[in-house]
Amino acid sequence: MILENPLAWVCVGVAVSLPLKAFLKSRALFRERSMDDVFPFLRPLDPEKLQKLFDPEEERLRPFRMSDYRYRREQRVRLDLAREYLHRMIHNAEIVQQWAGTEFIDCADFPGEYDEATMQLICEQAAMFRIAAHVVLAKIWLFGLLQNLEALHLAPIPKIAPLRRTGSVNLLEIYAHLKDSAALLAFKNYGQEFCDEMNSRM
Numbered sequence: 001m002i003l004e005n006p007l008a009w010v011c012v013g014v015a016v017s018l019p020l021k022a023f024l025k026s027r028a029l030f031r032e033r034s035m036d037d038v039f040p041f042l043r044p045l046d047p048e049k050l051q052k053l054f055d056p057e058e059e060r061l062r063p064f065r066m067s068d069y070r071y072r073r074e075q076r077v078r079l080d081l082a083r084e085y086l087h088r089m090i091h092n093a094e095i096v097q098q099w100a101g102t103e104f105i106d107c108a109d110f111p112g113e114y115d116e117a118t119m120q121l122i123c124e125q126a127a128m129f130r131i132a133a134h135v136v137l138a139k140i141w142l143f144g145l146l147q148n149l150e151a152l153h154l155a156p157i158p159k160i161a162p163l164r165r166t167g168s169v170n171l172l173e174i175y176a177h178l179k180d181s182a183a184l185l186a187f188k189n190y191g192q193e194f195c196d197e198m199n200s201r202m
Helices: 006-028 047-053 056-065 068-109 116-152 171-190 192-201
Strands: none
Touching: 047 068, 056 068, 068 116, 068 171, 116 171, 171 192
């Protein structure tokens, strides 16, 4: 049977524990987030480095610039870097989703005075990004596990650029749209200074 394979048991364990962990975390976290509760919690990103990390052309040329050993090692480092960036982006998406949800609830008593459509759009974009990003994180986890076979050269060298997309969802594009929507809502509700701050911190 397939579950006699230790790796299969590991996969089953991860499949069960991750949703449970996410659920428990969601129950414990503070979720009513005002504008003042957004900026201190956003985690910084370097847009240029992020684009370069997931750039197909950059990755295509990398094997020709170094030895096979160095290429394998650097791809593993870049895989860890992709994981780090995705964790930051998931965190930021969760923060602005909580903020938009709170703004939506607060404006219920003032129909027509606030941009409810943008608030809803932020929640939808953030939810879509977080789901897709967790799928990619699962792929990264599997790639990292397979790299334990690196000494035998049995594991394929992980490619980073394709991880920018899962199915029809382009993670970098949807995060950019989410950032634009959050900046727009900050501008409409609080002014240019908050819009600029949102753009710089996300």
